[in-house]
Each structure stands twice: as C-alpha cells, then as structure tokens.
Amino acid sequence: MPDESKIERDRIEKRRFRIKDIDQLKLVDDVFNEYTLKALYEIMNRRIVLEVYGPIAQGKEAKVIWGKDYDGKDLALKVYYTLANRFVNRNPYIIGDRRFSGKPSNPFKLASMWCRKEFRNMKRAYEAGVLVPRPIAFYSNILVMEFIGEEGVPAPLLKDVPPDDVQAAYIDVILNVEKAFIIGKLIHADLSEYNILNWNNKLYIIDWGSAVDSSHPNFMDLLYRDVRNINRFFSKLGASVVDEGKITEALIKRSKGSYIVSDGRVIVDGKDLLGYLSIN
Helix, strand or coil: CCCHHHHHHHHHHCCCECHHHHHHHHHHCCCCCHHHHHHHHHHHHCCCCCEEEEEEEECCCEEEEEEECCCCCEEEEEEECCCHHHCCCCHHHCCCCCCCCCCCCCHHHHHHHHHHHHHHHHHHHHHCCCCCCCEEEEECCEEEEECCEECCEECCECCCCCCCCHHHHHHHHHHHHHHHHHHCCEECCCCCHHHEEEECCEEEECCCCCCEECCCCCHHHHHHHHHHHHHHHHHHCCCCCCCHHHHHHHHHHHHCCCCEEECCEEEECCECHHHHHCCC
C-alpha cells in the first residue's frame, strides 16, 4: 500500500516556489506575466506575503495561489487574469453600482478594478458579520485573503461536500445573505453552491467580485436570484425551504427599519428573520 500521507506531502511540496525562484513563475504558470509579477513583488516587499506556492484553484476570471505570511500562516492569493476576454458579461455588476464610474477598456485596469471591487465587497461583508475569508490586502490584480483549508489543501465547495445538517446549513446561509444585505448593504449577485466553502462545519461565502451595492437599480432581481439558487440547492438535499419571493420581500422590508445585532442575528422590531418568517 502506498503511503498516502507521503504522497500528499510530495504533492504539496511540488507547489512550492521560493522567493529566489519567483522569476520562474512566469514559466510555470500563465497567470504570472510581467504585470502580475510586479504586483507580487510589491506585496512581498510590503511583507504581506513571505512565500508563494503553486495554484490551488482556477476560475473564469482568476487563479488562486497558495502562500504563507511571515508568521507561517497560510494565505490565499487571488490573481486576476489581465485578459479582457476573462471578464465577459460583467457590465451589469459594474454599471449601476454607484461606487464605480464605468468599465475600463484597458484589460490591466479592468483586472485591477475587479480586484479592488472584490476586496471592498469582502471587507464590507466581513465587517457585517458574514462568514467570508478575511480580506487582508490587495495590490493591482492580486487580492490576499485568509486561507480556508489546511496546508495548501483548500476547503471543498459546498456542491462537492454537502453539510451534515442541511436544514441548519440552509438557515445559516440565508441569515448570512440577510447580514450582507441589511448590515453590509450588499447583494452577492452570484451566490450558489459553487461559491460556498464547507470547512469544519462552517460555510464560507466566497467570490464577491460580482457583489453590488444595495442601491443598484437591479438589486431586487439579483437578491431574488441569490435566494432562488440557495433554495434550489438545499431543497434537493431535503431541506425545508421558504419561498424565495417571501424571503426577498422580507429582506427588503426589514432593511427599511432600524436593527440591532444579537447573538450574530439581525433583529428588526424585536424579531430575527426566522421569527419574522415563522420558521425554526
């Protein structure tokens, strides 16, 4: 029988790149062009990142790289591609968001803007009490955040590893949607089982680049779509879900009143969302 732990250690070690070898990154991975390497040098010079390892995940717009800080803690570096065709169909998430004046035509500026947008969104969500990876810093087209996982092995997506208690998990995600909307004034706008990590019985919401301010002209449709996607996934797992229209209406109505936070839940007029919807 092969030594599985040794195989895993060897696999992780193959991802490692020492700082002195950083120039070789562009030969190993296509995301590391000259523009990105300069950004990586800057982040390292600021002593945010000590070591860079290999890629651990890849999406349409970015690649996630494993790294470590000066305390030996794992980091996730989200590196956005500097190619315009990586950011297709993104106008609805930029135009209409009062925080951004428009979509840049320059692909380098577009990648940098999207990186800045996701960092700001994550920071607002994190400060609102939403369970997200802690955003640490950004520069140019690189976003540095807390690593969810262990020793270079990222936490699995919710779609691949469903929760043990599907009903409790469903309620937890809906309550996080509420905190993002009411406290953070944000709608994720791309929420599904594909961008929720399941780690140690906690569900971390990721990929906040598409998130929009609650003042967005299409906020209602985007909020409804997020809730509908969550309902679809959890209903397949057997959870008892509340109609997405009812939840969306409740969130919008509750967002217009004053709130307090008690035990991590938003309280409006003496009720949390579960009490308002009469579910338990």
